[in-house]
Amino acid sequence: MTIEQLIVKDDEKRAKIFKALSEVKRIEMIRYLHHNRDNNTCGAIVKSMGMDKSNVSYHLKILYEADLVSIIRNGQNKNGQLREDTFTEFLPGFLDSL
Amino acid sequence: MTIEQLIVKDDEKRAKIFKALSEVKRIEMIRYLHHNRDNNTCGAIVKSMGMDKSNVSYHLKILYEADLVSIIRNGQNKNGQLREDTFTEFLPGFLDSL
DNA sequence: ATAATAATTTGAAAGTTTTAAAACTATTTA
DNA sequence: TAAATAGTTTTAAAACTTTCAAATTATTAT
Numbered sequence: 707m708t709i710e711q712l713i714v715k716d717d718e719k720r721a722k723i724f725k726a727l728s729e730v731k732r733i734e735m736i737r738y739l740h741h742n743r744d745n746n747t748c749g750a751i752v753k754s755m756g757m758d759k760s761n762v763s764y765h766l767k768i769l770y771e772a773d774l775v776s777i778i779r780n781g782q783n784k785n786g787q788l789r790e791d792t793f794t795e796f797l798p799g800f801l802d803s804l
Numbered sequence: 805m806t807i808e809q810l811i812v813k814d815d816e817k818r819a820k821i822f823k824a825l826s827e828v829k830r831i832e833m834i835r836y837l838h839h840n841r842d843n844n845t846c847g848a849i850v851k852s853m854g855m856d857k858s859n860v861s862y863h864l865k866i867l868y869e870a871d872l873v874s875i876i877r878n879g880q881n882k883n884g885q886l887r888e889d890t891f892t893e894f895l896p897g898f899l900d901s902l
Numbered sequence: 903a904t905a906a907t908a909a910t911t912t913g914a915a916a917g918t919t920t921t922a923a924a925a926c927t928a929t930t931t932a
Numbered sequence: 933t934a935a936a937t938a939g940t941t942t943t944a945a946a947a948c949t950t951t952c953a954a955a956t957t958a959t960t961a962t
Contacts, residue, residue, distance in 0.1 A: 717831045725826035729920085733815045733822075748939055758922060763940055765920095782929050782938050799896045827950085846909055856952060861910055863950095880908050880959050904962080911956070918949070926941070932934085 723796050726772035731757065732765050737804045739775065739788050747783040821894050824870035829855065830863050835902045837873065837886050845881040 727733060734755060739746055742754075748766065752759045766786055769775040773792045778785050793801050825831060832853060837844055840852070846864065850857045864884055867873040871890045876883050891899050 717828045720831055721826050721828045724822045724831075728819050728823035728826045730815045730819045731920095733818055749937090752939095759939070760923080760941080761921065767940090768919095779928090779939095784939065796901075797895070797898075803894070829950095847907090850909095857909070858911080858953080859951065865910090877909095877958090882909065906959100906961080908959080909957085912954085914952095916949100916951080918947100920947075921945085923944100924942085927939085929936100929938080931936075 720796060723772045723774065723792070726768050726774055729765070731755075731761075732769060733804075735762075735765060735769065736774065736788065736801075739786055740801055740804055743787070746785050746787065748786070749783065751786070818894060821870045821872065821890070824866050824872055827863070829853075829859075830867060831902075833860075833863060833867065834872065834886065834899075837884055838899055838902055841885070844883050844885065845878075846884070847881065849884070 727736070735751060738751060738754060742750070745754075748759065748762050751757070751762050751766075755762070757765075766775065766777065769786075770777055773789055775786045776789055778787070788801070790801075825834070833849060836849060836852060840848070843852075846857065846860050849855070849860050849864075853860070855863075864873065864875065867884075868875055871887055873884045874887055876885070886899070888899075
């Protein structure tokens with residue numbers, strides 16, 4: 707792989723992260739997860755943000771695919787957690803600015 | 805204006821910035837402008853990036869509308885300059901990571 | 903004035919994203 | 933095993949984005 711290809715690949719990763727953060731609803735979900743680390747199931751997001759559950763699923767998947775959130779099943783529930791590693795690498799300072 | 809409305813407004817600004825950066829071509833344009841501060845006309849971008857000129861105009865406008873770039877006419881040419889203030893406020897560290 | 907050069911706008915086609923309802927799958931509880 | 937709960941997938945419509953060619957506007961040079 708050439709240096710140019712590595713740069714393009716990194717840009718695709720960046721673009722994916724930025725696209726994931728390019729909707730107000732998803733920024734709000736990130737803020738919610740940042741401030742509610744103990745109440746972070748899909749259902750909690752549905753309830754507190756007044757969104758349709760299929761829509762929460764859809765948006766969470768986009769955040770997951772951009773490596774911004776990890777999702778861990780816990781019984782019936784799934785818990786979403788921010789991926790500090792990705793934020794640190796690509797958006798240092800962003801979470802604190804929320 | 806309530807605090808909630810201010811937060812939403814800020815989120816809209818953030819979302820606009822992230823949307824502007826959510827395309828590889830626009831990230832490449834930002835990188836180009838970052839590294840070629842003296843050769844920053846639309847034509848220079850067209851030439852060096854091999855894009856259609858109407859397309860460069862379109863993408864530059866999106867960056868401009870997100871306050872990421874300022875555009876100054878200089879005779880027949882227009883020069884694009886990165887808006888350090890916006891990058892510093894919303895994406896500290898980003899330009900250096902390019 | 904006319905031609906040449908630089909950039910923008912328009913319009914149409916192709917592609918992508920968002921939304922919400924309904925159907926579905928997985929897990930727990932009775 | 934059946935019902936309840938949590939979350940996902942599918943589908944289709946509406947809204948939005950990207951591309952490129954052609955027409956247009958603005959500026960400079962002859």
